[in-house]
Amino acid sequence: MTKPFNPAIRDFLDGRIWLRMHTPFPCEEIDALLDAGDIQVIKGIESKPSFLNQKRHLCNRCENEDSTRFTTFNCAKCEGPCTYCRQCLKMGRVSSCTELIIWKGEKPEYPTNHTIAWQGTLTPHQQKASDELIESQNKRASHLIYAVCGSGKTEILFPPIHKLLTEGKRVCIAAPRVDVILELEPRLRAAFPDTKIEALYGGAKPTMEASQLVLATTHQLYRFRHAFDAVFVDEADAFPYKADATLQKAVQKAVKPGSPVHYVTATPSDKLLSEMKKTGFVSIINRRYHGHPLPVPKFIPLWNYEKQIRKGKLPQKLIDWTENRLARKEPFLIFFHHIGLMEEAEPLFQLIDPRIRSVHASHPERKEHVQALRNKELPGLLTTTILERGITIPNVQVAVVGAEQQIFDKGALIQIGGRVGRSADYPTGEFILFHNGITYAMDEAKAEIDKLNKGGVRT
Amino acid sequence: MNCLLCEQKLASSPSWQLLLAIENTSLICEDCSKSFERVDIKEEDDVVDQVTSIYTYNEPMREYLHQFKFLQDVALAGVFANELRTELARKDDIIVPIPMHPQKKIERTFAHVEEMLTAARIPFEDLLIKKNTEVMGEKTREERLAMRNLFSIKPGSDVKNKTYILIDDIYTTGTTLRHAATVLKEAGAERVEAVTLIRAER
Ligand SMILES: [Zn+2]
Ligand SMILES: [Zn+2]
Ligand SMILES: [Zn+2]
Numbered sequence: 001m002t003k004p005f006n007p008a009i010r011d012f013l014d015g016r017i018w019l020r021m022h023t024p025f026p027c028e029e030i031d032a033l034l035d036a037g038d039i040q041v042i043k044g045i046e047s048k049p050s051f052l053n054q055k056r057h058l059c060n061r062c063e064n065e066d067s068t069r070f071t072t073f074n075c076a077k078c079e080g081p082c083t084y085c086r087q088c089l090k091m092g093r094v095s096s097c098t099e100l101i102i103w104k105g106e107k108p109e110y111p112t113n114h115t116i117a118w119q120g121t122l123t124p125h126q127q128k129a130s131d132e133l134i135e136s137q138n139k140r141a142s143h144l145i146y147a148v149c150g151s152g153k154t155e156i157l158f159p160p161i162h163k164l165l166t167e168g169k170r171v172c173i174a175a176p177r178v179d180v181i182l183e184l185e186p187r188l189r190a191a192f193p194d195t196k197i198e199a200l201y202g203g204a205k206p207t208m209e210a211s212q213l214v215l216a217t218t219h220q221l222y223r224f225r226h227a228f229d230a231v232f233v234d235e236a237d238a239f240p241y242k243a244d245a246t247l248q249k250a251v252q253k254a255v256k257p258g259s260p261v262h263y264v265t266a267t268p269s270d271k272l273l274s275e276m277k278k279t280g281f282v283s284i285i286n287r288r289y290h291g292h293p294l295p296v297p298k299f300i301p302l303w304n305y306e307k308q309i310r311k312g313k314l315p316q317k318l319i320d321w322t323e324n325r326l327a328r329k330e331p332f333l334i335f336f337h338h339i340g341l342m343e344e345a346e347p348l349f350q351l352i353d354p355r356i357r358s359v360h361a362s363h364p365e366r367k368e369h370v371q372a373l374r375n376k377e378l379p380g381l382l383t384t385t386i387l388e389r390g391i392t393i394p395n396v397q398v399a400v401v402g403a404e405q406q407i408f409d410k411g412a413l414i415q416i417g418g419r420v421g422r423s424a425d426y427p428t429g430e431f432i433l434f435h436n437g438i439t440y441a442m443d444e445a446k447a448e449i450d451k452l453n454k455g456g457v458r459t
Numbered sequence: 460m461n462c463l464l465c466e467q468k469l470a471s472s473p474s475w476q477l478l479l480a481i482e483n484t485s486l487i488c489e490d491c492s493k494s495f496e497r498v499d500i501k502e503e504d505d506v507v508d509q510v511t512s513i514y515t516y517n518e519p520m521r522e523y524l525h526q527f528k529f530l531q532d533v534a535l536a537g538v539f540a541n542e543l544r545t546e547l548a549r550k551d552d553i554i555v556p557i558p559m560h561p562q563k564k565i566e567r568t569f570a571h572v573e574e575m576l577t578a579a580r581i582p583f584e585d586l587l588i589k590k591n592t593e594v595m596g597e598k599t600r601e602e603r604l605a606m607r608n609l610f611s612i613k614p615g616s617d618v619k620n621k622t623y624i625l626i627d628d629i630y631t632t633g634t635t636l637r638h639a640a641t642v643l644k645e646a647g648a649e650r651v652e653a654v655t656l657i658r659a660e661r
């Protein structure tokens with residue numbers, strides 16, 4: 001017979017790896033469960049001697065092993081050299097003298113009754129991909145959904161997610177960018193009205209409930225361990241996930257051993273595509289759900305645009321394009337490669353229309369401005385690549401200023417173009433690449449879009 | 460190496476200055492460095508003979524201090540090492556950091572002012588003891604004025620008839636510095652100045 005305990009502690013800790021000193025529960029209750037063996041303590045940082053008096057460190061929360069991401073200092077608490085991980089610092093520092101806890105007791109049971117309230121129907125392409133994904137999940141094998149922007153890839157996930165939920169399984173949808181999570185949350189809440197859903201991103205408060213469906217930025221998965229029966233990574237090719245090995249490890253750590261990680265993207269890297277062909281399964285959708293082709297980029301030279309903007313003058317072609325959008329009352333996004341240049345251009349655009357605003361990753365009003373564009377309170381936004389994916393605004397028109405810049409690789413350009421013509425009411429639109437010279441990436445992006453439109457795929 | 464604040468790659472310039480260790484490498488990138496705003500004020504005060512502050516308390520500085528002190532990112536102690544060294548390149552004056560209460564120091568796991576001086580390789584004397592754990596920002600002006608001295612001199616230390624320079628991260632109301640200067644002067648210091656990294660608006 002075990003003593004009764006607060007089930008909220010189990011529901012919260014199961015699948016998580018948490019700082020002992022920062023749980024939302026009283027210390028005595030945690031201590032009692034530790035004594036009972038339901039909670040296990042793990043050292044924050046594992047240090048092993050290496051050659052030449054150097055030490056190798058491992059962060060037990062984010063599994064970072066990169067020596068440049070650790071700092072050792074003289075600690076006043078443990079009175080000696082103490083090492084902490086800078087990789088996951090923002091979630092509360094983990095150092096040598098920090099204790100992490102995991103749940104070892106009985107597992108929570110998740111309900112098996114879940115309504116799916118989504119009213120739409122899948123196109124035959126979507127249905128096929130959805131069925132194939134379920135088949136892979138049954139085999140516990142990884143699956144890649146390679147579906148063009150606007151093909152309705154979230155809806156493809158509804159049947160497999162519903163099936164997992166009704167089996168009492170726990171599911172996570174992870175995305176590198178918080179914007180994607182914010183866009184997914186209301187759609188999933190609407191689709192699964194009876195399911196306990198939690199959205200986790202920097203600044204969001206965790207609920208105390210045992211959420212069966214978790215939406216999380218990939219960063220948040222640092223704090224999970226062996227938690228899910230399946231993780232779906234949306235936009236796996238987006239920064240920072242694609243360049244950050246610790247985020248990739250975090251996803252692998254978050255699934256239960258032997259459970260699959262699935263990927264969904266319009267622009268898989270060659271590496272992901274070939275890996276999935278070898279070790280998993282791939283479904284390809286090269287048609288948008290409304291059946292119209294993808295917008296093809298138009299290249300327009302904008303010589304020395306940077307110099308002109310820095311001198312306080314907007315290139316005439318850019319003024320004309322913007323005025324045209326305003327006259328036709330079409331919402332627009334203009335992408336820049338550099339915040340500084342965008343902010344110098346902002347007052348120049350405001351001479352055309354004072355309501356035009358700019359947004360970037362750490363802009364305090366980023367969410368509000370995007371919402372204002374949706375509500376038609378703002379006519380258009382200047383943006384960095386932060387809005388290249390995840391956002392859907394009916395009839396939006398898109399231009400890139402400086403498409404030749406390195407940050408606009410093939411994937412980024414295809415994603416940016418993917419913002420255009422998404423709704424069935426407005427299936428076409430402008431996709432302009434203003435440039436100071438045509439790059440391979442621009443040519444490749446155009447070639448891939450042409451190929452997809454002709455029914456082909458990248459192999 | 461990456462910028463300690465924004466993680467972008469630092470332009471590496473293996474110049475002869477670096478090889479000869481004449482120039483000190485920066486831990487942060489030029490963009491982050493430019494985001495801090497110099498203020499360079501020198502003020503006189505009735506107790507502290509001169510207070511020098513280097514930067515304003517703008518948003519990037521607020522974020523820096525948050526990451527350093529509250530997220531406990533000790534690695535950031537050296538971000539302003541060059542600036543502190545330049546400011547403190549004086550001959551015989553004795554540098555004294557404003558201490559933390561011992562209990563607070565254990566909670567934070569480090570004393571942030573001492574770490575900044577250590578990272579800048581500036582020798583200092585640990586002369587003061589903080590007596591209570593009160594936080595200045597939570598007090599009204601009346602409460603601050605009525606407070607008994609926050610500091611005492613460490614037993615067995617020898618305060619000479621010399622100039623002492625107090626170091627603190629931020630200057631807000633000046634109460635902390637005045638208390639520290641008072642005990643030093645009572646113990647025999649001839650002159651007490653102060654250097655703070657940041658000058659906050661009152
Ligand atoms: Zn870590
Ligand atoms: Zn320690
Ligand atoms: Zn930086």
